[in-house]
Amino acid sequence: MNDLDKDHALTSDSLLELTDDERIALVVERIETKFLDYDGYDFSRHQILALNIFFELSQEVRGREMFYAVCMAIPKALFGLESTMYLLEDEETFALAACSSGKCDRDSTRPWNEFMNDRLTIQGESMYLPIRGNPEYNDMLAFEPPHNLLGSFVMRPCSGLPGHARLFLEKYVNRVGYQLHHRIIRARNREHIAFIKSMVQDIGHNVIVPNMYFKLYFNRLKRKIEQLHLTTTAILTELNRNANRDLVREGNRLAEIAGGIEGQYQEIYSHYESTSMFLETLLRRRHFEEGRYVLEKRDVNLRTTVIDPVIERFRHRFEEQRIHLALAPECPEDRVIRLALDRGLISQVLDNLLSNALKYTERTSVPEGGKEKHATYGWKVLDDFFGPGKSGIRLWITSSGGPLDLNEPMDVFKPGFRADNVAHKSGTGRGLYFVRQVVELHGGRVFYAHTDQGNEFSFVLPFEQA
Template sequence: MNDLNKDHDLSNESLLDLTDDERMTLIVERIEAKFLDYDGYDFTRRQLLALNIFFELSQELRGRDMFYAVCMAIPQALFGLESTMYILEDEETFSLAACSTGKCDKETTMPWSEFMNERLTIRGDEMHIPIRGNPEYNDMLSFEPPHNVLGSFVMRPCTGMPGHARLFLEKYVNRVGYQLHHRIIRARNREHIAFIKSMVQDIGHNVIVPNMYYKLYFNRLKRKIEGLHLTTSAILAKVNEGATTELVEEGNRLAEIAGGIEAQYQEIYSHYESNSMFLETLLRRRHFEEGRYVIEKRDVNLATSVVAPVIERFRHRFQEHEISLVLTGECTENKVIRLVLDRGLISQVLDNLLSNALKYTEPVADGQDGEEKCVTYGWKVLADFFGPGKPGIRIWVTSSGAPLELKDPLDVFKPGFRAGNVAHKAGTGRGLYFVRQVVELHGGRVFYKHTEEGNEFSFVLPFEQA
């Protein structure tokens, strides 16, 4: 088995399941095997030093051109060989990347051929060695490299080169391939980051700013509705002075329509406010710049600023599914609980929990020979939860139904996880992972347990106050 296959074995996904002791034992065994391999290669001291120098210089010098120069300098220093490097730019075309001589008269592009292929090939006094990448990271490239080949390293003159020197150059080019692979990935990551930064600016210009104009439109609509109410009142006053029964009924119908329009306006405006807050919170520029969720804490009233708006967004949907939505008796919406948190992100945490409850709530016996579907929610201050003098605020959503099939209660908060007994329902397994991320960014903790009421999802945040 060659070095590349051995390295591939080490990175196999199944190795992720090893214990720490098993992992350490395996690595030690591979190190011992590497010692035996190098003893078998019988490389000279100068060749071994050349490998070390290549690694040091490839880490030390920045830029693709400098890297190519380092790659070609080793064969030149050891064997007096001139080099040309070709890199695969797509599945079919090798492009000239660099030459060791100042004046390069080689073809700028070459196709796959009998000498540009996945095998070491001799053509005249030239030796073509395929530059192989790390197959574990091929999915991070812009295309799947055929035969795991990233390019071709061409060296000359190789006429009469002993097999021992050829073996060294093969092993050397293998190492060049792995270094090149990582450099390509890093370059793509930099391009990706640059694109994200540009996209964030576009989001601000093309999404967030236009969305703000809806507020203006809503204000205009509100004034129109107020005018409709005034006109309706004036008409009703005239009608009540002595109109026919039929005209009175029409007047009352007009008042009912005006009231319905205002109710619809209030519902739509409420959704607009929530969606705008979620949009601006999720697309916050700092998330993209720092590569993680960035919390922006503010002093808020938990009941009125966080819980109530989210509950109102769901109330009608729960009614449509015949699910009772109940605030637990120990909580009161009139009690003011002020604390410091990121209102947008925590609102989305609660939104995720209620969305799951809407999806997974199941009917249970109501104690009166019938069935009911019920979701309860609430909050409670927990003294000293995070240590002496460090209280927490616990928020929960409980939905009726059978317990989830879990080995560990926290499994449900892992990315992509779906409990076996609910996997048949649509879902990505990302919602509760988002919940965990946001809560832990606040310094809090997430929980799941099955109670008499059903499946309870909860989180505890530090009770910080301004």
Template sequence: MNNPDTHAQNESLLDITDEERLALVEERIEAKFLDYDGYDFSRRQNIALNIFFELSQEMRGREMFYAVCMAIPHALFGLESTMYILEDEETFALAACSSGKCDKESVLPWSDVMNHRLTIKGENMHIPIRGNPEFNDMLAFEPPHNVLGCFVMRPCSGLPGHIRLFLEKYVNRVGYQLHHRIIRARNREHIAFIKSMVQDIGHNVIVPNMYFKLYFNRLKRKIEELHLTTTSILTGMNKNANPDQIREGNRLAQIVGGIEAQYQEIYSHYESTSMFLETLLRRQHFEEGRYVLDKRDVNLRTTVVDPVVERFRHRFEERNIRLSLAHECAEDHVIRLTLDRGLIAQVLDNILSNALKYTEKMPVKGGGKEQRVSYGWKIIDDFFGPNKPGIRLWVASTGNPLDLKEPLEVFKPGFRAKNVASRPGTGHGLYFVRQVVELHGGKVSYAHTEEGNVFSFVLPFEHS
């Protein structure tokens, strides 16, 4: 089983300096030297361990690896071998035999010989194949007692103790190599699944989603027809109808106007959601295992900032949060730069989403309290070096400062500040923000000012 003390120790090593880490490794190397001195293996046995390591790296395929594993005991001591691998928590499955004809049981349960201890019964010596406990979470199941399988050798009834020790240490190395091979095989299966899933996403999500645009266009035409019909009815009623009919006609016009406003809001959400879907589920991300930018020349305000802000405006109003553009930002200011529109829009969406969740009432001049969120942008000359300007976008929200050791801590994966940990959230949104901004060659930042909590990012002011 995993040793919790070892795991805790390895976790603590993440916070030490490079010099301390190097000293610890050198200490382990010295301890290993002492261990090997104590083993007193022969020169041939030590060479055999090196040969196993080299061949296990050289040979491809699980069957060839098993052949290498069984060939070492046979070459050194003339031992025949059988290897069993744990296929689930309860069952050992026959993997390979060194003899040409394998007449062993194909599956075996845990027993007095198939267990987590070296066991000799008759001519057979059963040595548990152990993995690396630090990587057990990457397996399909948690291996009981950290056992991946069992290496059975024979004839072993008269083997001296020092040879048994060598074989036990040898099987330990087999276990670590086997563990990595299982992980690599699972990773290949995972990659194959992801590639298949990407095709399914394109076929079952992206393409059907495109049809919604057709339905929205049809609905828009119907609403336009409804407007024309309503106008025609009202024109006729104004000439001949009584006051009650005119009142009902005006009510009809209000209903039609409400339907159009609701349509516009739903269509805006559809456009944003479609862009996010197509951006985040882009095939290149999955094929390369990282976010791949699709950078184009855009008008920052009209294609990124305004659409995202408008999508949030009604939600801020429902929470009685005053949303405003910073006074130094002109609404007609045109800023064109090169970026991945979909990913940067998602970055701004994440920051505004946090502002919606965490904005608090704070005192204002003149008395009382208010919830405020402001946003804006500013060109910063030479931010990335001489003649290399940047464009800074920020969102400021009223509230108490976050409880942080250092400002960038909030952008770490899974991080939640202690004073907001009770509120809904995964701690992934701001990490995504940092990933995308840095992929653009930009920088993220957090600060608490008189405006409140200010999250910002600076992008290179690039042009196509």
């Protein structure tokens, strides 16, 4: 195993499964191996200092050109070598990046050949050293680098260099590759952030603002429906006065159609309101600027502002699936609970939990006999949940069905997790992770348990009031 393979082994995803003691032991082992490696290299004091100086200067300088200058200055200071650096601009082409002499008179691009490849190669006075990256982060580059190669470092004159110096330069270029790789990633991240900021402005202009016009169209449609009801009532009044049964029957049918249109309007408008709120909440500009969910808390009536609108939006869908959805009997409907929270994000938390209940609820036996699908929801104030004098608000949704196949209850809230016994259902495993993120951002906690009523997902928010 070469140096790069060993370093890659230290960054593998499999290390995430190790305990803290195992990780420390592994790193200590690698340090001891490095000591032995450097003893075997037998680098001179100046060469060791050169590596240290390179690391320090590469952290100090800003800009790609200054970094190239540092990379080429080390071989020049130690061995009097001039350098040229080529980087892969795509899978097939090496493009000239920089040269130490200030006279970049060589070809600006080169193809893969017997010199520009993944092996140390010498041609006359020139030594070609492959610049390798960190394979752990290849997926963050613009393309998958062939042979894990970022480019080629060409040095000259090298015909008189002893093999020991060549070994040092090879190890040195390996370290250049890792530093270069991180700089490329940072540059791409900066471009990515700039793009996101631009995209957020476009979203505001091209999505959020046009979406607001739908409310105007809905208001116009509502007025038309009201006019339809008035006209229908007037027609029915006149028809009843004339006592024409056939026409009265058609008038009543017209009234039913008008009522049906109004019902469809109310359902569509309810979905529009929730979708608009979700769009504006998820695409909130500060989320993208700060790289995390940013709360905008407001003092709200928990039941009327958050719970009831979400429940009513799902009620018809539960009925279609023949799932009996009910408020838990211990919840007083007339109690007013006001607290400060981000209405849009917490509404989406409830939306995710109800979506899961709709998807995963199963038929189970009921005391009255037979089997049915049922779900319950509710809320409760928990005194001193977060400490003395720090109450919490618990919200839960329970749906009938067998327990999830989990090693630990909190596994279900991990990103991308799908329990084996429900993996056949459609889903990404992101919904419950989103729930956990939002609840914990509010200072709350999430829970899963299987009870005699079924699978219960709950969360507790601090009883925070404005």
